Amino acid sequence: MYAQQVETGTKAMKSLAEMGPEERAFQEKIDAEIKIEPKNWMPDNYRKTLIRQISQHAHSEIVGMLPEGNWVTRAPTLKRKLQLMAKIQDEAGHGLYLYSAMETLGADRDEEIEKLHSGRAKYSSIFNYPTLNWADMGAVGWLVDGAAIVNQVPLQRTSYGPYSRAMIRVCKEESFHQRQGYEILLHMMRHGTQAQKDMVQDAINRLWWPSLMMFGPSDAESPNSAQSMAWKIKRHTNDELRQRFIDQTIPQLELLGCTVPDPDLKWNEERGHYDFGEIQWEEFYEVLKGNGPCNRERLETRRNAIQDGAWVREAAVAHANKKQKQQAAA
Amino acid sequence: MTKYDELTEFLLRLGDSSLIHAQRLCEWTGRAPALEEEMGMMNVGLDLVGQARNWYEYAAERINDGTDADALAFRRDERAFRNLLLVEQPNGDFAVTMTKQFFFDAWQFHLLTLLKDAKDERIAAIAAKSLKEVTYHLRRSSQWVERLGDGTEESHQRMEKAIDVLWRFTFELVEKSDTELALSESGSIPALTELPEQWRATVNEVFAKATLTVPDAPSTFYLSARTGMHSEHLGILLAEMQFLQRAYPDASW
Numbered sequence: 001m002y003a004q005q006v007e008t009g010t011k012a013m014k015s016l017a018e019m020g021p022e023e024r025a026f027q028e029k030i031d032a033e034i035k036i037e038p039k040n041w042m043p044d045n046y047r048k049t050l051i052r053q054i055s056q057h058a059h060s061e062i063v064g065m066l067p068e069g070n071w072v073t074r075a076p077t078l079k080r081k082l083q084l085m086a087k088i089q090d091e092a093g094h095g096l097y098l099y100s101a102m103e104t105l106g107a108d109r110d111e112e113i114e115k116l117h118s119g120r121a122k123y124s125s126i127f128n129y130p131t132l133n134w135a136d137m138g139a140v141g142w143l144v145d146g147a148a149i150v151n152q153v154p155l156q157r158t159s160y161g162p163y164s165r166a167m168i169r170v171c172k173e174e175s176f177h178q179r180q181g182y183e184i185l186l187h188m189m190r191h192g193t194q195a196q197k198d199m200v201q202d203a204i205n206r207l208w209w210p211s212l213m214m215f216g217p218s219d220a221e222s223p224n225s226a227q228s229m230a231w232k233i234k235r236h237t238n239d240e241l242r243q244r245f246i247d248q249t250i251p252q253l254e255l256l257g258c259t260v261p262d263p264d265l266k267w268n269e270e271r272g273h274y275d276f277g278e279i280q281w282e283e284f285y286e287v288l289k290g291n292g293p294c295n296r297e298r299l300e301t302r303r304n305a306i307q308d309g310a311w312v313r314e315a316a317v318a319h320a321n322k323k324q325k326q327q328a329a330a
Numbered sequence: 331m332t333k334y335d336e337l338t339e340f341l342l343r344l345g346d347s348s349l350i351h352a353q354r355l356c357e358w359t360g361r362a363p364a365l366e367e368e369m370g371m372m373n374v375g376l377d378l379v380g381q382a383r384n385w386y387e388y389a390a391e392r393i394n395d396g397t398d399a400d401a402l403a404f405r406r407d408e409r410a411f412r413n414l415l416l417v418e419q420p421n422g423d424f425a426v427t428m429t430k431q432f433f434f435d436a437w438q439f440h441l442l443t444l445l446k447d448a449k450d451e452r453i454a455a456i457a458a459k460s461l462k463e464v465t466y467h468l469r470r471s472s473q474w475v476e477r478l479g480d481g482t483e484e485s486h487q488r489m490e491k492a493i494d495v496l497w498r499f500t501f502e503l504v505e506k507s508d509t510e511l512a513l514s515e516s517g518s519i520p521a522l523t524e525l526p527e528q529w530r531a532t533v534n535e536v537f538a539k540a541t542l543t544v545p546d547a548p549s550t551f552y553l554s555a556r557t558g559m560h561s562e563h564l565g566i567l568l569a570e571m572q573f574l575q576r577a578y579p580d581a582s583w
Contacts, residue, residue: 062360065368069359076574076583077400078349078383082376085356089372092365099365134574134583184583191582301360309363311488312424315481322480 003056004124004216005288009045010227030232035161038104046231049224050160051105052121053233055112058098059123061091063298067131067140076134083180084137090173097169101162117303119290124148128292129210135188135196135203141181143204143211143249149174150245151215154235182252189256204253205261212276213284215242221281246274336509337450337518338392339412342402343556345385346413349403350564351434352378353571354421363424370470374431377463384456404575408565409558416499418564425478425488429496432471432536437503438464440528450518472536479540489542501548503529507556 016024022041029036036042065088072088075081099109115121126144131137152174155167185203188196216222216238228234236244246265253260264277286292334342355375362368386399417434421427442464445457478485504526514521530544537544553559574583 062365066360069356069361072356072359073353073570074573076404076581078379078386078403080583081356082379082383085352085372085376085379088359089369089376092368092372096365096369187583193578193581195578196581305361305363308361309367309424311482311484312363312367312478315478315485318485319477319481 003053003060004122004214005222006049006053006056006224006228008049008224008227008231010224013227013230027230030159030230033157033232035164036159037161045227046233047105049228049231049233050163051102051107051112054098054102054105054163054166055107055115056122056124058095058102058109059113059116059121060127061095061098063123063127063302064144065091066298066301067127067129067294068137070131071134071137074134075137080137080184087141087177087180090177094166094170094173097166101160101166104162105160113306117299117306119299122288124214125284125287125292126207126210126214127298128287128295129207130294132206133199133203135185135199136207138181138184138188138200139203139207141177142185142252143181143207144214145174145178145181146249147211147214147245149178150241150248154241157232157235159232185256185258189258200256201258204258208260208262209279209283210287212242212246212279213287215239215245217281217284218279243273246276250274334389334393336512338389339509339556340513340519341385341389341392341453343412343414345382345389345402346411346555347417347434347438348378348385349382350411350413350567351417351430352376352382353567354417354419354427354430357421358427367424374467374470377460377467381456381460381463384459388452388456400575404572408560408568411558411560411564411568412555413560413564414499414502415553415555415561416496416502418561418567419496419499420563422492422495423488425485425492426495428471428474428478429489429492431467432475433496433500433503433533435464435468435471436529436532436536437525439468440525440532441522444520444522444525448519453519468532472532475536475542476540479537479542486541489540493542493545497545498548498551501550502555504547505550509556 014023016027019027023043026036026040026042026046029040036046068084068088068091072081072084075084099112102112103109112121116123126147131140149171152167152171156164156171158164158167185200188200192200219225219237219239222238225234225237229237250260250265262277264275266275268275287295290296333339352375355371355378358368358371360368362371382403383399386402390398390402414434414437416430419426419430421430439461442457442461446454446461448454448457475489479489480486506523506526510519510522513519534544553561574581
C-alpha cells in the first residue's frame, strides 16, 4: 500500500539559481540519481514530506490488516487460511520496515501512530471499504495490491535510500499477494458455482472505483506533485499511474470473464490506452475526511489495540529494566 | 456420531488442537499490543494450521471414505472435534492468550519430543517437523510469561487472573488416557507416561522465573474433549470458521 496525497509544504518551487549552496548541491545530487542517505543534508520540507509519505504508507499497511482480518477466521479451506495468514504477517512486516525507514529521518513511530489515531495522519482510503464476501479477499489481493504495486514499483527508485530499499523488499511480497488474490478469483470463476461467480462480480463492482482512487487526486488537483517529482520522491503523476493500472488490469479482468462497473470504459486505439469514466471525487474527498463507510471502525480498532496493549508494553519495559539492573549488579 | 479407531482419534486430537488454537490467534489480527506481536501471533498460527493439515491428511487416509483434510476441518460438528478444551477458550486479554499459548506449547513440546521417535514413521516425521516450530513457540511464550509475571504490578495481577481462568483446563494436558495407553502398547507411539511430569516441570520452571505461583493440581472435570464434550465456546467458533463450507456445500474454493 502507499500514500495517496502528501503535503510538501512548498508554495513556489525554486530554480537552481534561487537555491542556497547546500540546497543546490542536494538538488544536483537528486538530478544525478544519487540516493540521499539519513546523514546527508536535506531541505526541511523534503524531510517532512518523506516522513508524511512513509508514515502514511506504514499506517496503510497496518490498517490494511483489518479488512482481511475480517475474513481470516472464515477462510473456506486450510490452504486459503494459510495464504491469508501469511499475507497478514507480511503486512505487519511491511509496516515495521516502513516505520524503521521513517525513523531514519528523525521521526518517532509512537508519535506518528498517535497522529494517525487522532486523525491528523492519513492512510490509504481503500481500507475504509468493508469486505463483504470471500471474493473480496481475492479482489483486495488482485486490485488493491495491484494498484499498490503500480505505485510502489517506481518507488523502488525513489530518491531517499532507506525508502527505496524498503520498497524493493515490499514489492517482492506484494507481487506474490497479487498473484494469489487473482488466483482466488480465477478459481471461483472457473471452478465455482453461480453463487461464487456472483460473489466475484459483486466484489469487483464494489472495489473497482475505490481501487482507482488509490492513485490520489487527478493531476490538476495535485498541487504537491510537482515538488515531489522534482525531489524524485514521486516518479510519475497520479494520472499516469492510474492509466497504467487500468491498461494492465483490463486484460486480466477479461480473462476472468468479469466486467467493470464503468459504462464509459473503452479501448482508445489512437491513444493506445483505455478511456474510462469520471471518478466520483466527492466520495474520494469524503472518505479522506473520515466519512467513508469504515473510517470510524478502522481507527477505533487500532486505537483500542494500542490502548488495551499499553499494560503489556509497560510490563515488557519494566521487565527489561529489572533484567538490566540484575546484570549490572552481578 | 462416527467413532474412529484409536490412532485416528489421536491424530484428530493433535490436528484439532493446533487448528482451534490457530483460529483463536487469527481473532487477534490488527488487535495485538505491538506490531511485533501481530507478526508473532500470525507466525505461530501459520505453523499450527500447517501442522493441523499434516495430521488431518494422515487421519483422512486412515478414514479412507473420501474425506480430506478440509472436510475434517470444516465439515465436522463440535461433538466430533477432539481439541483440548484449553485452546477453545476465548482469548481474553493478552495475559490469557499468552498463558494459554504457554500451557499449550509446553504440552506440544514434550509430546512431540516423544512422538518424533514413534515407530509409526508418518507420526515421527510430522512430529519432528512440528517440533522445530514448537521449540520456537515455547521459547516465545515462556519469555512472555516471564515478562508479564515479573513485569509491573498490573501485569503480574493479570497473569494470576489468567492462570486462575485457565488452570482447570490443564487437567487434560496431564491426564492418562486409555487411547494413548493402547496405542503405546500396540507400539504405534511411544509411552506417554512421562508427559505429565515433563509438562509440570516446564510450568514450574517458567513460573518460578516469572514470580508466579503454580496452583494445586486441577481435578478432573465433567467435560472432556476426548469424548467431544466441549465448553460452550467451541460451537460458536466453528459456526464462524465453517460458515462458507456449510453455506455453499457444492463450492470449490
